[in-house]
Amino acid sequence: MLYYYVVFSPIEALIASQLEPRMFGSYMARGSKKGSAERLMFAEIKGGFADHFDWDYAKRKCVSRPDGTLKHSLYLSIYRVIEHIPLEQYKDIYLVTKDGSTLGLSQEPYRRPDNWAGYGLYKEHCPVHPFIASSLEPKALADYIINDTEKKITVPAIIFNDVRRIDFEEKEKTGNIGSMFDRDLDHLIDCIHAVQNHEDKITKTIDRSFDSKFTYQIVDNGFYIARGKGILFYPMPSGEALKELDYDWGKSANIFS
């Protein structure tokens, strides 16, 4: 069995593997003999579409070793990967913790966030990585980033998630949110005010490179993959649902104490 995975954090790559998604996640997070411990996010895709990627090369090279062990990974492409993958090719996405625990998220039809408060905080993962505030809800934001040609900078496709908001009045009882709001809360609040109070300010960059501070604890409604005019939505399970679904992943991700 051959799988195709698009890794979108911490690098952008298309990888072929004989490992099923959870084993692939564990392998990528922990390495074989490297002893590494790295958080990782990837999506499984169907593969074999169009001719931008060399699918025959994958089929030829990604085969079991003579001793029968499976081929862990065969890199097919790095950077500028997601722009070449049509949305209909995406299957589930997987969130991998530092210790290799892997949670799969499935697609659901896009819906406006229930807790929409007039602005949103977003962490972009691919192809760029900033943490931003925006007055737009996720679908409108994706459309603005990809299709608004009036502005100088656009990307052909994007993967991001919305971020939990905290009560800025209660700086002590934050809940388990990791190091996201540790420092410079004033700047964060200024950015939120900027997108809330100035109609011409659609987005405001809070932090240019935020990967080291990102944790799964702060994912709010879920992940979004957008390309062209389309968008896919992968909802994040609630705490109670996650407890039933995969409690150990929740512990590994520091969502549960």
Added chain:
Amino acid sequence: MIGFVIIVAIGAVVFASINFYGVKRKDAGTDEMQQIASAIQEGSKAFLVLEYSIIIKVAIIIAIILGVVVSLPSALAFILGATMSATAGWIGMNIATISNVRVSNEARQTKSLGQTLRVAFRGGSVMGLCVGGFALLGLAIVYLVFGLLFEQVAPENLLFHTNWLGISDIPFTMTVSSYALGCSIIAMFNRVGGGIFTKAADMGADLVGKTEAGIPEDDPRNPATIADNVGDNVGDVAGLGSDLLESYVGALVSAMILASYIYFSNGDIPASLVAKLIYVPLLIAAVGIISSMLGILFLLVKKVSSDPHKELNAATFMGAGLTIISSGIVSHLVFRSEELTTIHFALGSLSPWVCAVLGIVSGIVIGRIAEYYTSYDYKPTQKIAAASLEGAALTITEGMSVGMVSVIAPVLVLGFAIIAANAVAGLYGVAMAAIGMLSFVTVTVSVDTFGPIADNAGGISEMAKLHPDVRGITDKLDAVGNTTAAIGKGFAIGSATLAALSLFSSYLYAQAGENVVHGSAMMLNMVNPLTLVGALVGAAIPYLFSGLLIEAVANAARKMVQEVRRQFKADPGIILGTSLPDYKTCISISSAGALSEMRVPALISVATPLVCGFIFGAEFVGGLLIGTTLSSVMLALYTANAGGAWDNGKKYVEDGHYGGKGSNAHKAAVVGDTVGDPLKDTVGPSLDILIKIMAIVSLIAVSIFSKYNLFSLLMK
């Protein structure tokens, strides 16, 4: 009278047996749970067997020395003390390793917090009942056999006697002191060895597993996780049990010895009164055990609510309350017909009782103070958590501040208790205060042992991947165990101080010149250079002792870290969950580390007063004991409270404050907790034993080195 005491002690052991088999009868859960529990049990037993094999050799040497230099009864009492303490530790640890999986399974099957609490507490009560029962049974046997049958408590024998080496002592005081020494030796090895084991495993598991590899606590992929759970049993169960057993015996014995010396120094006291002063501690201990048994029974039969802290407190307070009432009746009945002005009992027949109540109340107050400084419901610990936002350095600084500030309040309480008890019943009153504080030790040890059992149950639930609701129940019980442990440490330090002070008072009385049968206490002059230098050296000893212990933990933890890293690197399947880690090697590393590193600190505690005594004499050792006691009390309070506050500061962050788990504040709080770990669980508890063992050794040897020492030889 002695028959009643023996029946009560045996009753406690029988009750322990009933609870033992009551827990053992319960279902041990799935095969996987039983496999995990079996690994913990095997590791715990293997360590204790190795430890006891070393202790036996040391104990035989000490027994021979006591037999030759002091007397045969002393040697036999020493062996009995060591046997009682070792047996209680063994049974307690055994039931803890049987209970853990059954507690976990009870949560799995019933999903009831109350039912699960009951099983954990029933398991803990075995240790508590064994501590009370075996300690009192042994002491009652010593009293019956050597005191009554061999007439060591007969008036004509409560005088200084000179043995074949020309050494003068009161035989009965030597016999009961030797019994206490037997308990102390076991406590020293169990506490120090167990303390090193548990923290080496804990730190090793955390530093690589949690911090480097990012795997959660008690994850079966962590090679050190079984060793960590073994550590809970050998350190927090066997170690704590033998520690409090030793304190209990120390308090009882110190009162009995003081009574003997009071008679020695004042020939006008009627022999019947002295006899009562000697045996009333046994009676109060007996009614304390009955009260504790009722407290335990109360929790085992009542409908248990979902508030475990309240339920455990109810059992403790019931034990304490009944002890107060029953000891008052005992005190009045025993002393009502006696003329007590000659021994300066200010409140008549109730004087010993008032002192005991002072001890009970001050013990509870000290426990509450410890809770204030270490619980995250209060400001001091919350401030440490807040300081973590600014990094590890400020977490450490704030924790040190909290630890240092926390010393004064319990010291003032102790000071008040000592002065008040002394005003009511003299030095004997101080000893009675120590007895009061420990009179319901059976129920407090039961509550304290509940903690590590719940901790282990949580570990097994995690490792066996039980349903989150089950893990929620065991986690909640574990959290309660952390608070009870901090309170228990306050009790342990307070009672150790009072017991050491009483033993020190006896030390001052245990002086006699050539052919003297009556005499008075040695007066220590603090401006005497010998005494002053003794005090200075004594004050430094706890720092040397603590430093060695921390070094020992660090050495063993370092080896553990290297082993865990090696296993992760050698077999990537471990972290992927496709192959099992080698748990046994990690247990062996902790065992070897603990057994090799415990020898020097243990030797220091026994040898220091002897070496100093034979070189500089009794006045130097008197100063030494003062210095060691004062310095140890401060250091023990500081380390216990700072460590507890760092631990709970981390838990406060993990509870969802300042970013919670994974935040920078959490990383800083983890550093604080790791620094505090060996302080609160290895150093603090071991210091309690250091002061008692030094006082006991000095008390036994003073009659020898006051006669034979290099300094007086040179002066002559």
